[in-house]
Amino acid sequence: MERLLTGLQPSGTLTIGNYCGGINQICKYQETYETFLFVPDMHAITVPQDPEQLHKNIRQAVGLYLACGVDASLDNMHIYIQSENPYHANLSWILECHSYYGELARMHQFKMKSKNNESFTAGLVTYPVLMAADILLYDAKYVPTGVDQKQHVELARNLAERMNSRYQEECFVVPEPMIPEVGAKIRDLANPLNKMSKSADNPKASVFLMDTPEEIKKKIMRATTDSDGKIAFDEENKPGVSNLLTIYSVFAGVSLDDTVARFDGGGYGDLKKAVAEVLAERLTVFQDKYAEIMKSGIVDDALDRGGEYARQIAAEKYEKIRKIVGFGRI
Ligand code: AQP
Numbered sequence: 249m250e251r252l253l254t255g256l257q258p259s260g261t262l263t264i265g266n267y268c269g270g271i272n273q274i275c276k277y278q279e280t281y282e283t284f285l286f287v288p289d290m291h292a293i294t295v296p297q298d299p300e301q302l303h304k305n306i307r308q309a310v311g312l313y314l315a316c317g318v319d320a321s322l323d324n325m326h327i328y329i330q331s332e333n334p335y336h337a338n339l340s341w342i343l344e345c346h347s348y349y350g351e352l353a354r355m356h357q358f359k360m361k362s363k364n365n366e367s368f369t370a371g372l373v374t375y376p377v378l379m380a381a382d383i384l385l386y387d388a389k390y391v392p393t394g395v396d397q398k399q400h401v402e403l404a405r406n407l408a409e410r411m412n413s414r415y416q417e418e419c420f421v422v423p424e425p426m427i428p429e430v431g432a433k434i435r436d437l438a439n440p441l442n443k444m445s446k447s448a449d450n451p452k453a454s455v456f457l458m459d460t461p462e463e464i465k466k467k468i469m470r471a472t473t474d475s476d477g478k479i480a481f482d483e484e485n486k487p488g489v490s491n492l493l494t495i496y497s498v499f500a501g502v503s504l505d506d507t508v509a510r511f512d513g514g515g516y517g518d519l520k521k522a523v524a525e526v527l528a529e530r531l532t533v534f535q536d537k538y539a540e541i542m543k544s545g546i547v548d549d550a551l552d553r554g555g556e557y558a559r560q561i562a563a564e565k566y567e568k569i570r571k572i573v574g575f576g577r578i
Contacts, residue, residue: 249324252281252426253388255288258305259297260446261456262312264527268431268498269394275317277392277426282324284386284558285313289331290378294371295361295447310547312457315538320550328554330382335562340374340381342573343407346414347377351406356399380404385562387421395432396443401425415572431498437471440487458535461528468492468524479511479519489516492523500526 256262256270274285287309292302306329313327314320320327330336352358352373362368376399383391383404391401401423408420436442438453448454455467473488481504483490496519497507511519541547570576 249280249282250389251284251386251421252277252390252392253284253286253383253386253423254392255286255291255330255382256309256313257288257291257446258302258309259292259295260305261458262309263434263444263446264455264457264495264499264531265394265434265444266446267316267457268428268434268494269397270392271313271316271318272431272498273392273426273428274313277390278319278322278325281390283322283326284388285318285325285327285554286382286558287329288379288382289329290336291330291375294369294375307542307547308458310551311538311541312534314541314546314550315534316457320546320554326554326557327550328558329551332551332555333559333562335385335559335566336378336381339385339562339566339569340378342569343380343384343411344374344377346407346410347374347403349373351403352376355403357396376400376403377407380407383423384408384420385565386558387565388423389421390426391423392426392428394434394443395427398425398427411569417572419569419572430504431494434495435487435491437467437488437491440472440491455527455531457531458538459531461524461532464527464531465524468520468527471520473516477516479508479514479516481508489519492519496523496526499523499530 254270254274256266274283277283287306289302289306310327318327319325355376358373361372379400380403383401384407393401405422408422411419434444436444436448436453438450444454446454446456452467452470455464471488471492474486476486479489480486481490481493493504493507493511496502497504500507502510511522
């Protein structure tokens with residue numbers, strides 16, 4: 249089985265954007281690929297986090313993966329926490345020493361997150377290298393992601409190719425981003441030019457997987473659209489309306505063309521009502537399942553099992569690479 253890997257930062261409660269770019273794709277391909285699904289808690293501290301809240305977010309993230317349909321009982325599903333495996337940081341250091349400051353400073357996410365912030369951490373610059381280590385440690389071929397992380401997967405590709413060529417050995421499998429056709433960039437509800445984020449300054453502009461039907465309705469009914477009044481999918485000229493159509497398509501399980509046809513000729517109010525309803529319905533199912541999961545011991549069982557397996561794979565890869573670069577004794 250080829251390998252697929254992804255992680256969702258526990259920097260807050262996951263959003264419907266994280267579902268579309270990450271979790272939904274895992275669910276779709278979990279029977280096809282050996283899947284490494286981790287909680288990148290080390291990435292979360294590139295910006296300040298409250299330690300108590302971070303612990304809670306980590307557990308909540310795993311509960312949500314499972315509630316949204318990830319099947320922890322599959323033999324080929326490995327769920328683990330990044331910081332419980334020291335090889336991620338070890339390999340990241342080696343990769344940092346094969347990365348150029350210029351290529352890291354050009355990363356779109358770094359530019360966005362460091363904008364108007366004089367005191368950003370060094371980790372904010374180097375975290376895409378840690379992400380490369382997360383991927384390359386497991387020889388993952390496919391990395392499900394939204395468009396926002398595509399550049400980081402490209403860095404992982406470049407580093408794999410650079411190492412393979414410099415040491416004239418197959419150090420790493422060269423990974424590929426796996427970007428969904430629909431839902432690769434769910435947009436911020438207030439400013440649809442931006443992507444929806446779990447740690448956005450305005451929490452009313454994001455729908456979180458734990459939002460109540462009332463919260464969802466309020467947020468969706470206030471979503472920014474345009475003054476044109478026509479329902480059409482046109483991301484450039486009608487990003488707000490296109491975003492609502494996309495959300496409906498993913499959560500109702502209807503193709504984008506059929507979604508557009510369904511709302512063609514109607515008003516924005518009807519579209520918003522339908523989006524709020526379908527989201528409330530799907531998220532309520534996830535939340536009910538989440539409540540059951542959190543009462544059971546399934547989260548810790550899955551993490552114990554996945555952690556042990558992941559450490560074993562990562563140790564083998566790290567030992568190989570440390571010898572290749574010349575560390576330690578012959
Ligand atoms: N708006 C989005 N639309 C589609 N996919 C998205 N992803 C994130 N936002 C959207 C995808 O979700 C997966 C996990 O991302 P992450 O949590 O590791 O980091 P992120 O991309 O930085 O997500 P956030 O929500 O914006 O987090 P914060 O606010 O902490 O920076 C990835 O596959 C990502 O592409």
